[in-house]
Amino acid sequence: MTQEFWDRKTETMPLRELKELQCKRLKKLVKYVYTTNQFYHKKISDAKVKPESIKTLKDIKKLPFLTKQDLRAYYPFGLVCTPLENIVEVHASSGTTGKPVVGPYTKNDVELWGEMMARSLYANGLRKHDVMQNAYGYGLFTGAHGFEKGAQKIGAMVITIGSGNTERQIDIMKDFGSTALACTPSYSLHIAEVAEEKGFNPAKDFKLRLGVFGAEAWSEEMRKNIEKRWGIVAHEHYGLTELIGPGVVSECEYKKLHINADHFYPELIDPNTGETLEFGEEGELVYTTLTKEAFPAIRFRTKDLASITEETCDCGRTLPIQSRIKGRSDDMMKVKGVIVFPSQIEAALMQVSGVSDNYQIVKTKQGDIYSLSVDVEPSEDRYKEGHLDDFEKRAENEIYRILNLHVPVHAIPPKTIPRSTGKAKRVIER
Numbered sequence: 001m002t003q004e005f006w007d008r009k010t011e012t013m014p015l016r017e018l019k020e021l022q023c024k025r026l027k028k029l030v031k032y033v034y035t036t037n038q039f040y041h042k043k044i045s046d047a048k049v050k051p052e053s054i055k056t057l058k059d060i061k062k063l064p065f066l067t068k069q070d071l072r073a074y075y076p077f078g079l080v081c082t083p084l085e086n087i088v089e090v091h092a093s094s095g096t097t098g099k100p101v102v103g104p105y106t107k108n109d110v111e112l113w114g115e116m117m118a119r120s121l122y123a124n125g126l127r128k129h130d131v132m133q134n135a136y137g138y139g140l141f142t143g144a145h146g147f148e149k150g151a152q153k154i155g156a157m158v159i160t161i162g163s164g165n166t167e168r169q170i171d172i173m174k175d176f177g178s179t180a181l182a183c184t185p186s187y188s189l190h191i192a193e194v195a196e197e198k199g200f201n202p203a204k205d206f207k208l209r210l211g212v213f214g215a216e217a218w219s220e221e222m223r224k225n226i227e228k229r230w231g232i233v234a235h236e237h238y239g240l241t242e243l244i245g246p247g248v249v250s251e252c253e254y255k256k257l258h259i260n261a262d263h264f265y266p267e268l269i270d271p272n273t274g275e276t277l278e279f280g281e282e283g284e285l286v287y288t289t290l291t292k293e294a295f296p297a298i299r300f301r302t303k304d305l306a307s308i309t310e311e312t313c314d315c316g317r318t319l320p321i322q323s324r325i326k327g328r329s330d331d332m333m334k335v336k337g338v339i340v341f342p343s344q345i346e347a348a349l350m351q352v353s354g355v356s357d358n359y360q361i362v363k364t365k366q367g368d369i370y371s372l373s374v375d376v377e378p379s380e381d382r383y384k385e386g387h388l389d390d391f392e393k394r395a396e397n398e399i400y401r402i403l404n405l406h407v408p409v410h411a412i413p414p415k416t417i418p419r420s421t422g423k424a425k426r427v428i429e430r
């Protein structure tokens, strides 16, 4: 155990002091948005709240939620709380389901982002002597930029390769001696696959020791596969464009997801009623950015389902702990009355011997009724062995064991499912 911290004072702050700090920052934030932005002013006034109404952390409940619809309605800069000339950087989500979400940053916001990412990556084990291959997509997307800022702040060497051109990723990884890989978990698997095709053993032929992954839901079983295949330790990152990008939550050496709660205040709510839940229960994550200037989010509904605890961690950090994301409430499927998350199907498939990491959940809608099936690629060796009905049966049994639901599984030839250099498409509708 190393017991090392990027910011020992904050990361090990007694919980009582953390709450005092959060409360002080919340009061200041509410006053700030109320006096600088018309939308927030109206929203808060409509809820019959004044900045003075916020006296304790519990009073946050009086404030209305911020939703994705709000962000779309005020696209692109309607929620900015500072003169536009103070904005020095801007990012945006892909906007595949509507207008993109815009993330503007002041100089101080950029500084905060770098600090949060440095803290997170340092907790993952990234150090000055590391060489981080940054295979997140550069561009408007926050991912690559956040990882770059944090790694440079630590003093590591950043290879700004971006996503795609997978053969080149492998050459660069070998030639530059990359020790850390930053990308989506599924892209790391695709890089490993191409490396194998080129005759490499990913676990032995590279200097890679650390994976810093995010931007995608992935199961613990998938993490184990990635760690084994690359011979690395793989860590999860959680963040959202609406909040700052990556840098909100990441893991310590014990793989506990610590929330950078001095700047991002977490709440849990019942996704159906909006009622606040106690920590320890499972619900929808709601976040408030306590210190951002350009676009502060107050009680943003993430639609991500998880739980939060304030238990002490063996690493010494007192920052609250978030569970892995169970799924987005949008991804939840109801099949024959059973609630199904794609991550549960992934976890079941990974139990089957001879399975590869490539699968797709196929949703078919007939009238109002959904049915599910799964296409999965066995490994090359398992595929050549034949008797694929055994393989399918075993996968169906594993899914049944977890979900109590019969989901037909089809074994399909290796390399049938399109590979992704960013977020993998794990659920398709036919």
Ligand SMILES: [Zn+2]
Pocket (backbone or CB within 6 Å): 252, 253, 254, 256, 258, 313, 314, 315, 316, 317
């Ligand atoms: Zn910890």
